[in-house]
Amino acid sequence: MNPIHKKIPVLIHNGKSICESIIGVEYIDEVWKDKAPLLPSDPYERAQARFWADYIDKKLYRSARKIWGTKGEEQEAGKKDFIEVKVLEGALGEKPYFGGDNFGFVDIALIGFYSWFHSYETYGNFSTEAECPKFVAWAKRCMQRDSVAKSLPGQHKVLEFAKILRQKFGLE
Template sequence: MENQSVSLLLELSILTKFGRIKPLCSLLTFMRQARFWGDYIDKKLYDTARKIYLTTGDEHEAGKKDFIEILKVLEGALGEKPYFGGDNFGFGDIALIGFYSWFHAYEVYGNFSIEAECPKLVAWAKMCMKRDSVAKTLPDQHKILEFVKILREKLGLE
């Protein structure tokens, strides 16, 4: 067992010395970040966004505030990069872009402008929509708005 550890340490030392381990470390870091943002979007954004069109009063106002804060965190994570993964469209982008078709409904029922609050995030979404794989997959934002209106009527919120 000790020989295996020494052998592994020696191999890692050689790989590090010749710069061959850096890409592996970068890949692992990238994968951890992608998982983190995917999880963050899944757990935070969905439930908060629903409060914008499914609640009223204080809960509605708190939902709007929290939603905008989450978007600002995501916009900060995007920074000046074209995609969450840097130069490449990746997992974080995939996790978030599905919400873009809902942005119009959030704005209508939340009475705010996502573009005014998070212009870089909206620019990112518009750039993603230029990708055929995204544009052909997402539902039309006006159909989403109509769906939300019908849902609110059925729930007695209209």
Template structure:
């Protein structure tokens, strides 16, 4: 049997993506939980010397890094189980477009909305709202982003349905609500109530405690920078 290891972090939406994909494909694997904020293991540094980050999938001793790359690798390597990407070249291109949109546009704006304060937070809330409108239109009329089954866009959008919802509740935001985005609300219900998704989400209380600690650290860093005359905002993002 092929040896499959996943170097990850229990609270990371990026790593959760990979676990969900492996479970959907029925691939057995060993999960190595990395303490990425304190001391990274020699194995992680060996397998991902460029970015030194999780997730890293190791298949028969060969490492694959970056979650979007790993998801495509899983889909192409294990044909068993549902396809994560469509076969049609145009549809595959659209999947790659929306996954990059989620990672490069949505996630930074939503992180900033949770972590910043004042005018910077207001700008991030407005940007997040505008980006969510695009996603609302994309999922409209479908059970999942790709149709009737969970696909790569759904898996990449996991942080919206779970991580961001927890984050906005903690800081008192009303950016993503079912009233404002009913189609996304329906998608979230479908996605989060799928058995394989439920079984692989981090515990809400544990994730909430981690976010609370990071939000407080970000607020302290902002206050310190302001007191020193540097303005500042943001801080480290939850991951």
């Protein structure tokens, strides 16, 4: 259903495909705007949310992939880049969610990575909580939400999946 990249995720709504995660979340926010909005109403705040979602999509994914999907220097570089997630702690500040009191767009863009933390820590030999305690506290808060907890796979299940991928790639 993704005509260009032939990959997932793809949101199908009214028989039409909406490709890519963040674009799908923006679509949901626009179509069901009478529900709790995911993006802020203020244009500047909305632009900031989109900036952080783009940062997560580009920077965090690449570095995290290097942690479980490579070895040696490349893995160490991925670990170093991943730990730079501390910059997200600054964006979070003292708020419970990136959108303030409300779970929103940036939270959705980021929380899926939490399922992979055990894999990153296992293969990268570090503790996310020791490096980024506010980030982990935020993730645990998000996991208390039914919508999040019911949507994400458990960390041990993801670790088993990562092991299979590492074997497939000849890393184990």
